[in-house]
Amino acid sequence: MKKYYLNYLDELESEAIYVLREVWAQFENPVILFSGGKDSILVTHLAKKAFYPSKIPFSLLHVDTGHNFPETIAFRDDLVEKLGVKLLVGSVQESIDEGRVQEEKGKNATRNALQITTLLDAIEDNKIDCAIGGGRRDEEKARAKERFFSHRDDFGQWDPKNQRPELWNLLNGKYFEGEHFRAFPISNWTEMDVWNYIKRENIQIPSLYFAHQREVVWRNSSWIPVSDFLKLEENEEVFSKKIRFRTLGDITITGGIESDADTLEKIAEEVSTMRKTERGDRSDDKRSETAMEDRKKQGYF
Amino acid sequence: MEISNNQLLRFTTAGSVDDGKSTLIGRLLYDSKSIFEDQLESVTATSSKKGHEGVDLALFTDGLKDEREQGITIDVAYRYFTTPKRKFIIADTPGHIQYTRNMVTGASTANAAVILIDARNGVIEQTKRHSFIASLLNIPHLVVCVNKMDLVDYSEEVFNKITSQFEEFSSKLLMKDVRFIPISALEGDNVVNKSDNMSWYAGGTLLNVLETLHISSDINKIDARFPVQTVLRPQSDEFRDYRGYAGRIASGIYRKGDEVAVLPSGFTSKIKSINTGEIEVEEAFAPMSVALTLEDDIDISRGDMIVKKNNQPEPSQEFDVMLCWLNNDAAKPRAKYIIQHTSNEERAMIKSVVYKVDINSYEREEGDESLKMNDIARVKIRTTRRLMIDSYRDNRNTGSIILIDEGTNETVAAGMIV
Ligand SMILES: Nc1nc2c(ncn2[C@@H]2O[C@H](COP(=O)(O)OP(=O)(O)O)[C@@H](O)[C@H]2O)c(=O)[nH]1
Ligand SMILES: [Mg+2]
Numbered sequence: 143m144k145k146y147y148l149n150y151l152d153e154l155e156s157e158a159i160y161v162l163r164e165v166w167a168q169f170e171n172p173v174i175l176f177s178g179g180k181d182s183i184l185v186t187h188l189a190k191k192a193f194y195p196s197k198i199p200f201s202l203l204h205v206d207t208g209h210n211f212p213e214t215i216a217f218r219d220d221l222v223e224k225l226g227v228k229l230l231v232g233s234v235q236e237s238i239d240e241g242r243v244q245e246e247k248g249k250n251a252t253r254n255a256l257q258i259t260t261l262l263d264a265i266e267d268n269k270i271d272c273a274i275g276g277g278r279r280d281e282e283k284a285r286a287k288e289r290f291f292s293h294r295d296d297f298g299q300w301d302p303k304n305q306r307p308e309l310w311n312l313l314n315g316k317y318f319e320g321e322h323f324r325a326f327p328i329s330n331w332t333e334m335d336v337w338n339y340i341k342r343e344n345i346q347i348p349s350l351y352f353a354h355q356r357e358v359v360w361r362n363s364s365w366i367p368v369s370d371f372l373k374l375e376e377n378e379e380v381f382s383k384k385i386r387f388r389t390l391g392d393i394t395i396t397g398g399i400e401s402d403a404d405t406l407e408k409i410a411e412e413v414s415t416m417r418k419t420e421r422g423d424r425s426d427d428k429r430s431e432t433a434m435e436d437r438k439k440q441g442y443f
Numbered sequence: 444m445e446i447s448n449n450q451l452l453r454f455t456t457a458g459s460v461d462d463g464k465s466t467l468i469g470r471l472l473y474d475s476k477s478i479f480e481d482q483l484e485s486v487t488a489t490s491s492k493k494g495h496e497g498v499d500l501a502l503f504t505d506g507l508k509d510e511r512e513q514g515i516t517i518d519v520a521y522r523y524f525t526t527p528k529r530k531f532i533i534a535d536t537p538g539h540i541q542y543t544r545n546m547v548t549g550a551s552t553a554n555a556a557v558i559l560i561d562a563r564n565g566v567i568e569q570t571k572r573h574s575f576i577a578s579l580l581n582i583p584h585l586v587v588c589v590n591k592m593d594l595v596d597y598s599e600e601v602f603n604k605i606t607s608q609f610e611e612f613s614s615k616l617l618m619k620d621v622r623f624i625p626i627s628a629l630e631g632d633n634v635v636n637k638s639d640n641m642s643w644y645a646g647g648t649l650l651n652v653l654e655t656l657h658i659s660s661d662i663n664k665i666d667a668r669f670p671v672q673t674v675l676r677p678q679s680d681e682f683r684d685y686r687g688y689a690g691r692i693a694s695g696i697y698r699k700g701d702e703v704a705v706l707p708s709g710f711t712s713k714i715k716s717i718n719t720g721e722i723e724v725e726e727a728f729a730p731m732s733v734a735l736t737l738e739d740d741i742d743i744s745r746g747d748m749i750v751k752k753n754n755q756p757e758p759s760q761e762f763d764v765m766l767c768w769l770n771n772d773a774a775k776p777r778a779k780y781i782i783q784h785t786s787n788e789e790r791a792m793i794k795s796v797v798y799k800v801d802i803n804s805y806e807r808e809e810g811d812e813s814l815k816m817n818d819i820a821r822v823k824i825r826t827t828r829r830l831m832i833d834s835y836r837d838n839r840n841t842g843s844i845i846l847i848d849e850g851t852n853e854t855v856a857a858g859m860i861v
Contacts, residue, residue, distance in 0.1 A: 146696060146728045147659040150451035150530040159732035160691040163672040167745055167786070191720030192732070195685060196677040279521045286520045303518065306854045307544060307769050309551040310843045311691070312783045316852035330532055332523045416479070 151339050154331055158185075159192040160311060161290050161327035165272055166192075166199055168315035169323065172272035173230065175261075175443060176202035178214035179390040180347050181276025183221070184336055185327060187345050189274075190225065201228040203273065205261045207253040208235040209371045209392045217348040232264030252395045258441045262298040265322055272315065272323040275443050280332040284435035288326055296320035298441035324443075333388075337413050341406040351409065353386040353401045364397025388413075449525075452658055454586075455534040455549035457577070458559030459569035463590045467559065467628035467649075468522060468535055469500025474635035475650065477524035478503065500628070504535050519549050528654040543802070543817035544769045546576050547857055551843070554658045555584040557649070562595045562625075566608040572802045574609075578616040579765060579819070579859065581836060583661045585621045586652055593627040597640040615805055617836075620656075624649055662729045666833065667695025668756065668841045669749040670785035675734055687718070687734035688743055693785060693840035695751070696728040697735070702752040705741055706831045711752055712739040729840075746787035748831045748841075756841060758829040763797065764844065764858035765835075766814070766822045772848070772855070774814035780846040780855065782826055790827045791846065797821040814856075821861065835859035 148156065162185075165172045174189065176182045189198045202222060222229045234253050237243045237260045246252060265273060279286045287302050291313045294300060306314055315323055328336070340347060358365040359378045365385050366372065371394050374380070385398035386409070403412045434442075456464045472478050482503065490499040504520060522533040534549030536542075550556060556577040560570055577585055587609055595601045602625045613621070624633055625644055632638030635650045647655070675687035697703075701714045715736045717727050727733045735749060743749075750756065768774060774793060782791035798807040799820040814820060824844075835842030846856040 145659060146664050147450060148731065149448050153451045153730065156691060156730055156732040160672070163689050163691075163732070164786075167673045192689070193675060194718065194720050194734070195679070195682045195687070196675045197679075280523045283520075286522065287518050305518065307548045307857070309548055309845060309854075309857045310840065311552075312843065312845045314783065314845065314847055314852070314854045316781070316847060318852065330521070330523070332525070334525065335530070 151335065151342065154328070154335060155188065155191070155339070157330065158188045158327040161313070161325060162189050162192040162274070164291075164313050164315070165274055165325045165327075168313070169272040171268070171270050172274060172325070173201045173203040173268070173270050174198075174274045175276070176204050176218065176229075177276070177390065178204070178210075178218045178348060179276070180336060180340065180351060181278065181328065183345065183347055184331075184340065185274060185276045186221070186225070187343065188327060198225055198227050200274065201230050203230045203232065203264060203268070203270070205232045205257050205264065206234060207257060207392045208233065209253055209369075209394050211348070211350055211367075211369075211390060211393050213348050213350050214390055217346075221346075230264065230268055232260045234260045236260075237263065252392055254392055254395065255437060255442075257443075258298075258437065261443070262441050265298065270322060271317065272325055274325045274327065276328060277324075277326045277443060278331050278333075278336075279329050282434045284438050288329060290326055290329055291315050292324040292326065293317065294322050294324060294441065298322070300324075300439050300441070302435070302439065334410075334413055337406070337410045341410050344406070348390065350387045350390055353384050353404045353408075355382060355384055356398065357381070358383050358385060358398060362395075362397065365400065366395070366397055367393060369393050388416075449529050450658060451530045451532065452555065452653060452656065453532045453534065453553050454555040454557055454653065455536055455546070455553040455582075456557045456559065457536065457546055457573035458561075458590075459567065462559040462561050463628040464535065464559055465501035465504045467557070467588070467590065467626070467634065468533055469503040470628045470631055470634045471533075471650065472503055472522065472524055473498075473500060474631060475524050475526055519545050526650065526654060531653065543572075543576065543767060543819070546573065547580060547767050547769070550576060550580040550582055551839075551857070553580075553582050554661050555586060555653065555656055556582045557586045557588055559588050559590050560605055560609075562589050562591045562601055562605065565605045566612065568803045570609070571612055571805070574613055574616060574618075575800075575802045575805060578613075578618050579767075581617075581839060581859075583619060583658070584656050585618055586649065587621065587623045588628075588649060589623065589625045590628050592625045592632060592638075592641065593630050597625070597627075597632070597638070599641070599643040602644075622646070622652055624652065663694035663838050664696055664728060665694075666754055666756075666838060667697055667701075667751045668693040668785075668831075668833070668838065669697065669735065670787065670841075671743055671745055671747045671749065672786045673745055674743065685736065686740070687736050688749065689732075689734045690749075690786065691732045692727060692729040694729045694838050695754075696726060697733075698726040703737070703749050704752045704755060705737075705743055706748045706750060706755065707758055707829055708741070708747070710739070710741045712737040712741060714738075746785075748785065748787075750831075756831045756833045759832050760829045761794070761823065761825045762830075762832060763861040764822055764824050765800075765861060766793075766820055766824075766846075766856050766858045768814045768816055768818045768820075768856050770848070770853055770855035771816055772851075773816075774856070776812060779849070781849055782824070782830075782844055782846055784830045784832065784844045785841055787830060789830065792825050794823040794825050797823060822858075824858070832860050834861060
């Protein structure tokens with residue numbers, strides 16, 4: 143007899159598509175938060191499936207730190223063109239220039255926390271009522287508490303101890319004027335699931351994820367790429383290494399790992415033997431035990 | 444690791460405070476090698492800060508600042524691990540504050556519940572409560588772990604006594620598949636690795652059991668139900684006349700050519716095509732997300748349900764629900780709420796409370812009409828329009844509802860249609 147059950151990747155896919163369609167049905171003006179990283183690329187890919195043969199009915203919103211890998215921006219523009227969707231950009235540089243936020247100082251300064259203001263401004267300016275993110279519960283302990291539909295008050299804040307219960311597949315996206323939602327369709331995916339799926343579907347991702355030769359310095363226990371935005375310390379030595387990135391973020395703080403994995407197969411293989419979480423290479427999360435929770439409460443992704 | 448045909452199993456853990464839920468989950472993650480080095484480092488550091496020797500396994504699961512500071516779990520947290528046989532999602536539900544609310548939430552999507560009992564205490568009131576909720580939420584599989592066996596000299600007698608205690612009271616509950624495992628979460632006996640201390644126990648370890656539970660038939664594959672989430676009307680020339688109904692199959696199997704009825708209108712047609720993304724398929728089954736097209740042009744919108752012509756749900760405007768109240772604000776008598784049922788939304792009123800259930804004694808209490816946080820009651824509900832319902836026992840997806848308070852937009856109750 144034929145067996146009527148799904149394998150885990152198909153089940154995760156089906157769940158994510160369900161959530162994306164609920165977002166479309168329940169909100170007026172939803173967008174996909176697009177960072178150019180693999181998780182937001184995955185969400186975009188799933189949205190394509192969810193609405194085929196219609197076009198993706200969401201705009202993409204990129205919160206641009208200004209500290210980009212040039213490859214990410216090229217990839218973004220190319221994808222937007224191919225999908226025929228609208229791109230919205232919220233610029234952290236503009237927020238700084240307008241005096242909405244203050245640039246951090248010192249060696250470990252990042253624009254990570256500054257993104258919160260830019261993001262919330264973009265949500266307000268564009269009258270966005272739901273921002274779809276690629277956050278996953280396995281990424282970080284505060285994220286493990288996220289709902290699929292996650293409520294934000296009129297200051298854009300998250301109250302993790304007072305969330306709406308989410309039962310069965312019934313998602314409650316009701317809000318009052320000024321409030322908004324974040325939606326996380328790939329909540330239940332792990333890093334491994336993401337790679338296995340990208341490999342299975344042969345999804346295009348930026349070249350930065352594949353092993354390549356690059357100038358780097360050793361900082362905060364990982365290889366930080368040399369770029370126009372990086373201020374080298376006196377004692378820091380520049381190496382040329384074959385590395386790849388597990389996550390893509392602000393170029394000044396996203397560390398690469400030494401690797402020879404230059405195909406999706408090899409990456410999936412490498413990830414399955416990896417002994418550190420992907421966020422372990424991001425200094426923004428190393429600041430304190432609750433760095434992510436603190437940022438998220440204020441309105442971070 | 445290529446595990447392409449492996450299934451996904453969702454389970455929830457239940458036990459009263461200090462029975463060892465967090466330790467057990469930590470042990471499962473640790474022994475199945477699902478803990479990463481940086482997580483281990485951070486937990487080891489916190490453990491020694493708190494004066495623990497070695498690693499406090501319980502710390503792997505506590506997430507929020509307050510949780511780690513106070514050593515308690517406030518909200519449902521989800522954990523993930525994969526073995527060569529399956530992918531697992533654990534809903535870790537806290538043991539005290541708002542217990543019922545959290546367990547009901549974690550249980551709603553679970554294939555299995557792992558119930559912990561402290562070997563020193565045996566079956567206690569909480570055990571009965573957790574078992575009741577597991578049965579109420581119709582969790583298909585129940586695994587009862589008698590924990591802390593190391594503290595009772597790994598005694599077979601203690602284990603057998605607890606097993607029969609459990610069987611005695613649970614005979615009043617509807618439960619299909621119940622198993623018992625003696626474990627020590629702290630020492631690791633029978634969690635992932637078979638215990639050397641309990642040679643009298645012939646069954647599998649907890650992980651064995653979770654890897655082999657038969658879950659393919661947990662979803663109803665008989666009664667085909669397809670709630671329409673949204674209608675796809677592409678604007679491109681190529682698909683000018685395309686009209687697709689997007690949704691996730693709630694139960695059953697759909698094939699091309701099947702005769703279907705659209706509810707509530709009752710119009711009938713045949714399935715013309717079934718798509719998952721760009722790929723056209725001959726058949727699809729729950730829980731797949733698909734887009735259907737029909738042979739005939741029928742007016743269909745979100746909230747409608749496409750079913751097989753010869754197997755239809757009961758359209759009802761008044762029905763009984765086992766309701767679990769989830770909000771700090773008590774139910775207002777005869778107040779109106781928004782009711783969500785599949786992709787449909789109407790307004791509803793709680794007409795009356797038939798009885799409340801004491802979840803410790805399983806006794807029914809009549810005459811008390813109040814509904815407060817964590818109360819479970821059988822109520823009569825009336826909706827503004829007919830809903831296409833099934834009983835929850837038959838169908839978890841089309842037999843469940845939530846109520847939303849229009850004044851606060853909060854989800855205030857979860858209900859299982861009787
Ligand atoms: N001796 C022994 N102690 C255990 C066992 N499992 C848990 N504990 C201890 O019981 C206490 C409560 O455990 P915890 O996992 O936090 O319980 P929770 O409240 O259910 O999450 C901790 O001190 C654990 O170390 C066990 O199998 N044997
Ligand atoms: Mg705990």
